[in-house]
Amino acid sequence: DGGITQSPKYLFRKEGQNVTLSCEQNLNHDAMYWYRQDPGQGLRLIYYSQIVNDFQKGDIAEGYSVSREKKESFPLTVTSAQKNPTAFYLCASSTDRGDYEQYFGPGTRLTVT
Amino acid sequence: DQQVKQNSPSLSVQEGRISILNCDYTNSMFDYFLWYKKYPAEGPTFLISISSIKDKNEDGRFTVFLNKSAKHLSLHIVPSQPGDSAVYFCAAVPFYNQGGKLIFGQGTELSVKP
Numbered sequence: 292d293g294g295i296t297q298s299p300k301y302l303f304r305k306e307g308q309n310v311t312l313s314c315e316q317n318l319n320h321d322a323m324y325w326y327r328q329d330p331g332q333g334l335r336l337i338y339y340s341q342i343v344n345d346f347q348k349g350d351i352a353e354g355y356s357v358s359r360e361k362k363e364s365f366p367l368t369v370t371s372a373q374k375n376p377t378a379f380y381l382c383a384s385s386t387d388r389g390d391y392e393q394y395f396g397p398g399t400r401l402t403v404t
Numbered sequence: 405d406q407q408v409k410q411n412s413p414s415l416s417v418q419e420g421r422i423s424i425l426n427c428d429y430t431n432s433m434f435d436y437f438l439w440y441k442k443y444p445a446e447g448p449t450f451l452i453s454i455s456s457i458k459d460k461n462e463d464g465r466f467t468v469f470l471n472k473s474a475k476h477l478s479l480h481i482v483p484s485q486p487g488d489s490a491v492y493f494c495a496a497v498p499f500y501n502q503g504g505k506l507i508f509g510q511g512t513e514l515s516v517k518p
Contacts, residue, residue, distance in 0.1 A: 295447070326508075331510060332511075333410075333493060333508035333511055334493065336505060336506075339505065341504070379445075381448070383447075385504050391436050391438060391453070391497045391504060395449070396447050400445065
């Protein structure tokens with residue numbers, strides 16, 4: 292069964308701690324993306340990667356970091372520099388075929404107190 | 405600066421009637437538009453899309469209309485079913501298409517009452 296997995300579903304951290312969110316896909320997609328969703332807002336792009344070992348900042352990259360060492364994996368680290376880290380984080384992937392459709396994982400709800 | 409806007413945060417419709425969800429955009433440089441459906445605590449799922457060279461695309465109960473002169477698109481669901489209750493996001497793809505980047509609206513929560 293092809294798809295995108297994100298773990299864990301819920302994550303709790305203390306303020307000042309870095310935390311890494313996992314995203315794995317077995318769709319053989321080249322491109323992967325991280326979004327965050329806040330109440331009443333759309334999805335905002337944090338980082339994206341079109342190919343292994345390369346990634347670009349999205350609209351709200353400050354306080355986040357990513358790596359893309361493998362095609363299947365695109366972990367997101369929420370650092371202590373992110374001022375409002377509590378949010379719902381979504382990972383997505385897409386082909387490079389030009390159909391623009393992105394496939395999303397189930398999301399991780401991060402709560403920082 | 406919100407380039408893609410969904411000005412209605414919520415919409416309530418009776419089962420069997422038509423649901424019309426609206427989306428406006430400010431940038432003429434969008435090439436392609438998509439609609440996604442999202443249930444609480446889940447990832448969005450793709451619903452339907454439309455290229456800027458078309459003005460209508462239909463898939464079963466779902467039809468998307470694009471009015472380029474008004475910079476407006478709408479999603480029609482006919483007939484609406486209780487299972488359609490979800491948040492609907494429209495998204496746009498810029499012509500310059502940086503890495504397949506999508507620009508999302510804020511979402512509209514649809515509630516279909518039995």
